[in-house]
Amino acid sequence: DVMREVLGLKDLEAAIKQKLHIEKAIVVAGDSDLSPWVKKEMGRACVTCMKKRLKNGDIVAVTGGTTMAAVAEMMTPDAKLNDLLFVPARGGLGENVENQANTICAKMAEKALGNYRLLHVPDHLSREAYESLIEEPAVKEMLELIKSCRMVVHGIGDAITMAERRKTRKEDMEKIKARHAVAEAFGYYFNEKGEVVHKVKTVGIQLEDLPHVEHVIAVAGGASKAKAIQAYMKRAPHSILITDEGAAKALLGE
Ligand code: F6P
Secondary structure, eight states: OGGGOOOOHHHHHHHHHHHHTOSEEEEESSOTTTOTHHHHHHHHHHHHHHHHHOOTTOEEEEOOSHHHHHHHHHOOOBTTBOOOEEEESBSOOSOOGGGSHHHHHHHHHHHHTOEEOOOOOOSSOOHHHHHHHTTSHHHHHHHHHHHTOSEEEEEOEEHHHHHHHTTOOHHHHHHHHHTTOOEEETTEEEOTTSOEEEEOOOSBOOGGGGGGSSEEEEEOOSGGGHHHHHHHHTTOTTSEEEEEHHHHHHHTTO
């Protein structure tokens, strides 16, 4: 049956680009839902993609999650890149220490033989606390650094999976479900159309900042994330997507 012909990775990349209306997609073999090493392969592909675009003096902002942890794990030094600064993209989003942006940022910098700066802000800030925190000179300086990044590398998650993993409070959980959120990235929750339906309030990169960042790389795979990837990428036509065969095939309805 011709329709069931197995698609090669390059064909999948082309098909994904067309389906999602994005400029670049990289697909690695396997499904990270089923095989843990596939996340590392996405990590390896992401590191290659980063190195091709980075130059000395660049600031790289990263988010948290297990996929980004795999990117950090696969990072290696580069003889031509000896002056990189890694920063977390946003403040706390309710992840465990090993999945936090700060942890991943420090690890990635260490592996790349680069420098890093961390951002220490608590999760779930009240409006007053938030307003005064962003006026603190040390925080202000850090936020300026983050906003001047030339590259953002981030994960994408399934909305409900992420809301549960973050132990989201009941009211917000109900809102996320009632508004049919399917995707999450940067603390923003999106519906199928890519519209923001909920947002975790924290400092750092905001969605509006992304169009001004030269290189944005999204890393997410596994068939279970197909819907999330499709929804989020509607917001990010200029981002590079690094994914796996599992997500790509699910996205294409194979
Ligand atoms: O919480 C940080 C974050 O990058 C989220 O924005 C994203 O949804 C999630 O992690 C992805 O996590 P994982 O790679 O573990 O699926």
